[in-house]
Amino acid sequence: LYINGQEFMRDGEFGKNRQTSNPIYQPQLKSLADLIPSALEAIEPSPYELVLAIRVSNFHHARGGFWQAPRLDKFKRLQQNDQNQDSTDAIVIGILLLMALYHLLLFYLRRQDRASFYFSLLCLSFLLYSISHGDFGDKFFAWSFWRFKFDYFSIQLTILSMFFFWHHLFPSTLSYKVTRGVLIFFLICTSVIMATDAAFFATYVAINQIGVSL
Numbered sequence: 001l002y003i004n005g006q007e008f009m010r011d012g013e014f015g016k017n018r019q020t021s022n023p024i025y026q027p028q029l030k031s032l033a034d035l036i037p038s039a040l041e042a043i044e045p046s047p048y049e050l051v052l053a054i055r056v057s058n059f060h061h062a063r064g065g066f067w068q069a070p071r072l073d074k075f076k077r078l079q080q081n082d083q084n085q086d087s088t089d090a091i092v093i094g095i096l097l098l099m100a101l102y103h104l105l106l107f108y109l110r111r112q113d114r115a116s117f118y119f120s121l122l123c124l125s126f127l128l129y130s131i132s133h134g135d136f137g138d139k140f141f142a143w144s145f146w147r148f149k150f151d152y153f154s155i156q157l158t159i160l161s162m163f164f165f166w167h168h169l170f171p172s173t174l175s176y177k178v179t180r181g182v183l184i185f186f187l188i189c190t191s192v193i194m195a196t197d198a199a200f201f202a203t204y205v206a207i208n209q210i211g212v213s214l
Helices: 036-041 075-109 114-133 135-140 145-169 176-195 205-213
Strands: none
Touching: 075 114, 114 145, 145 176
16 A cells, blocks of 8 residues: 555555465555655645555455455544454354354263254354454465465355254255265365365356355
8 A cells, every 4th residue: 555655554465466475365454654754755735645555466365355444533532443343253252162162062962962062063163254354364474375274164064064064954855865975975076175276266156156045
């Protein structure tokens, strides 16, 4: 991000191809007060005009790039909103972790109750998604090869755990062939996610989305 021709902040390294670019997805919070005194000296003729220019390159993800406009507001207000979001995410992640451990303990004590095991997997999938997709993922993972894998993998795990949780509670509603077909389909999708990079598997995510819808 450049303001009046001066670099203000950056994520990764801008490049003209995959080899010269270094992708990082990590939203930042920064005060314009760090730049405004020097920037105002270069402004002609109005001292109140700021020109923002953004350079973005994407060669590592099928849907990468600049998705949202920068948010401009009072720094303390943005900082407070950011802290509130972090607190909310921490509470949600903590609750999901406790629920997952509790139902996993129930399954350990009563092995015949597989519904508890599937519900524990469901909580873990939401937990993975919250970490990889939310602000926690933005701040602690930045661009990570595995972050996007966990993001898409958590979706697969969510659908599978919900499906088998339902199948265990109401076994007569789904046939064996349907259950086996769903399992094979999502195992194939998960294998593709784990074996390829984000630029490849994100391109074919629509196929998986169709399967989820069905």
